[in-house]
Amino acid sequence: MTESTLNQTFAALADPTRRAMLARLSRGEANVSELAQPFLHSMSLPAITKHVKVLERAGLITKSKDAQWRPCKLRGAGLRVAADWVEQYRMFWEESFDRLDAYLKETAGKKSTKDKADGLTK
Amino acid sequence: MTESTLNQTFAALADPTRRAMLARLSRGEANVSELAQPFLHSMSLPAITKHVKVLERAGLITKSKDAQWRPCKLRGAGLRVAADWVEQYRMFWEESFDRLDAYLKETAGKKSTKDKADGLTK
DNA sequence: CGCATAATAAACTCAGTGGTTAATTAACCA
DNA sequence: TGGTTAATTAACCACTGAGTTTATTATGCG
Numbered sequence: 001m002t003e004s005t006l007n008q009t010f011a012a013l014a015d016p017t018r019r020a021m022l023a024r025l026s027r028g029e030a031n032v033s034e035l036a037q038p039f040l041h042s043m044s045l046p047a048i049t050k051h052v053k054v055l056e057r058a059g060l061i062t063k064s065k066d067a068q069w070r071p072c073k074l075r076g077a078g079l080r081v082a083a084d085w086v087e088q089y090r091m092f093w094e095e096s097f098d099r100l101d102a103y104l105k106e107t108a109g110k111k112s113t114k115d116k117a118d119g120l121t122k
Numbered sequence: 123m124t125e126s127t128l129n130q131t132f133a134a135l136a137d138p139t140r141r142a143m144l145a146r147l148s149r150g151e152a153n154v155s156e157l158a159q160p161f162l163h164s165m166s167l168p169a170i171t172k173h174v175k176v177l178e179r180a181g182l183i184t185k186s187k188d189a190q191w192r193p194c195k196l197r198g199a200g201l202r203v204a205a206d207w208v209e210q211y212r213m214f215w216e217e218s219f220d221r222l223d224a225y226l227k228e229t230a231g232k233k234s235t236k237d238k239a240d241g242l243t244k
Numbered sequence: 245c246g247c248a249t250a251a252t253a254a255a256c257t258c259a260g261t262g263g264t265t266a267a268t269t270a271a272c273c274a
Numbered sequence: 275t276g277g278t279t280a281a282t283t284a285a286c287c288a289c290t291g292a293g294t295t296t297a298t299t300a301t302g303c304g
Contacts, residue, residue, distance in 0.1 A: 003138045003141075006135075006136075006138070006141065007136055007137070007138060009136075010132045010133075010135040010136035011132075011133070011136040013128075013132040013207075013208075014128075014129055014131075014132035014133040014136055015129070016125045016128070016129060019125075019128065019207075022211070026210075026211065026214070074211070074214050075214075076211070076213075076214030076215030076216075077215060079208060079211045079214060079215060080215035082204070082208045083205075083208045083209070083211075083212070083215070085135075085141075086135075086201060086204045086205045086208060087205070088148075089144070089148065089196070089198070089201045089205075090205070091198075092148070092196050092197075092198030092201060093198030093199060093201060093202035093205070094198075
């Protein structure tokens with residue numbers, strides 16, 4: 001996983017409009033105007049187009065063609081990028097220090113490529 | 123979990139310098155100049171101060187006082203905010219549709235408050 | 245064809261972010 | 275007290291991001 005992918009992924013997730021779009025897409029495919037519908041009272045369609053493009057470039061959704069429509073689909077692999085990164089830190093929110101100790105033992109020897117990606121050491 | 127917390131959290135994570143700082147802090151406490159050390163060849167100390175402040179405001183680290191030093195510590199609860207949000211989408215990267223089906227059954231009845239936070243429906 | 249709908253493109257504004265340098269605060273120590 | 279180290283503040287600049295309005299492309303349909 002490359003640094004700039006993480007940059008784009010997290011930046012994409014930092015906007016509430018885009019998170020809402022992902023939430024909408026978690027209930028199934030939707031084309032751009034369907035994604036836009038909840039927001040048209042507060043922003044224009046071109047603004048929506050831009051948000052969609054950000055999500056697409058971050059790999060969080062895919063967009064296809066159906067006549068004049070552009071059905072969008074959630075892309076699990078994109079979200080996994082964020083999940084995998086943050087998962088490295090799980091031990092820091094497993095509250096008890098006993099459990100933290102247990103965690104360290106539990107995960108010993110599970111080190112893999114992703115551990116090197118952002119310089120994190122367990 | 124409020125929307126603006128998620129905004130700040132993900133925005134903070136979108137910068138590689140800040141992620142590297144978190145990685146450093148995962149190996150233990152460090153004061154600002156220690157956090158700065160790997161970056162002083164490419165940016166100034168005030169720039170570091172700003173990054174630290176972003177992490178602090180996002181709740182990803184805490185900063186305390188020790189004479190003229192400002193030891194910083196990773197704050198698990200902050201990272202958990204991101205983890206919990208993205209975890210809602212786990213089913214979308216569990217590749218097989220059989221497993222997805224299994225996942226839906228497995229997590230039935232586990233619905234809690236956080237499910238409402240960002241409008242996501244399972 | 246002519247028109248309506250879906251979506252994008254272009255050009256622009258404005259605010260916020262990430263960086264700079266220079267100055268300042270705060271604490272320790274000889 | 276005066277000097278050194280740690281860190282922050284202030285003022286500034288360039289760039290990007292999120293939004294706008296207007297214009298354009300592409301498709302389906304009567």
